[in-house]
Amino acid sequence: MLPQTQVAFTTAAPGNFTLPHNLGVIPGSVIFEFTSGGTVWFQTVKYDATNLYLVASDAGVSGFAIIFASTTPQCVVYGNSTIKLQEVVDDAATLGDVAPALSTGGFSMGPALSIANDVMQQLINGGPGAQPYNWKWNRYNLPVFYTNSLQQDYFIPGLNNIGWLESAWVSDINQTSVPKQTYPLEIDKDLLVSNMQNGYVGKIGWLPNSMLNTGT
Numbered sequence: 001m002l003p004q005t006q007v008a009f010t011t012a013a014p015g016n017f018t019l020p021h022n023l024g025v026i027p028g029s030v031i032f033e034f035t036s037g038g039t040v041w042f043q044t045v046k047y048d049a050t051n052l053y054l055v056a057s058d059a060g061v062s063g064f065a066i067i068f069a070s071t072t073p074q075c076v077v078y079g080n081s082t083i084k085l086q087e088v089v090d091d092a093a094t095l096g097d098v099a100p101a102l103s104t105g106g107f108s109m110g111p112a113l114s115i116a117n118d119v120m121q122q123l124i125n126g127g128p129g130a131q132p133y134n135w136k137w138n139r140y141n142l143p144v145f146y147t148n149s150l151q152q153d154y155f156i157p158g159l160n161n162i163g164w165l166e167s168a169w170v171s172d173i174n175q176t177s178v179p180k181q182t183y184p185l186e187i188d189k190d191l192l193v194s195n196m197q198n199g200y201v202g203k204i205g206w207l208p209n210s211m212l213n214t215g216t
Helices: 085-092 096-101 110-125
Strands: 004-010 015-020 029-034 040-047 051-056 062-068 169-171 182-184
Touching: 004 015, 029 040, 085 110
Parallel strands: none
Antiparallel strands: 004 062, 015 051, 029 062, 040 051, 169 182
16 A cells, blocks of 8 residues: 555546546545646545546646545654764765865864854854745744833843744734734834834834833
């Protein structure tokens, strides 16, 4: 039994048609990827252990049917890398072109650690050789805070590891509707001091505590 299979199709005419899938069992789920206009959908009886039973909107509809044996399409989740820096150094030491950049005696890891740290910093923070990336593993949600009339700056205790704001939203807790109105905010690098009052909060930016204003 195959966990999944992919079958190409091109419809000859609009209406019902049968597509053999060769999965060997009754499919659990099917995904369609189209390479032309038009579409296909299932008949009342969707499939069995041999075929998919489909309906075409037009002739010449082409694409792929990706058939899975389970009801949930499988995805591969890779674990953390087990490659160690020492293994990279040992492998690089066998290459003559990089030998002058590596230690020639003892067990010093100085050059390798410096190079690896530079690469990591460029990947995470950006720099002359790279751009910053909003890595998913580097993302977290900030604590919720409440806004007040005539107050522009807000302190969040214990927040000292933020790099940038990626997105933000605000919810009107005073509304009686269910669900309460929620809408996105514009993220800005800097916001000037202002006493303008608008109907809703529209922009947000973060600054170090030393640059925030307190009092009225």
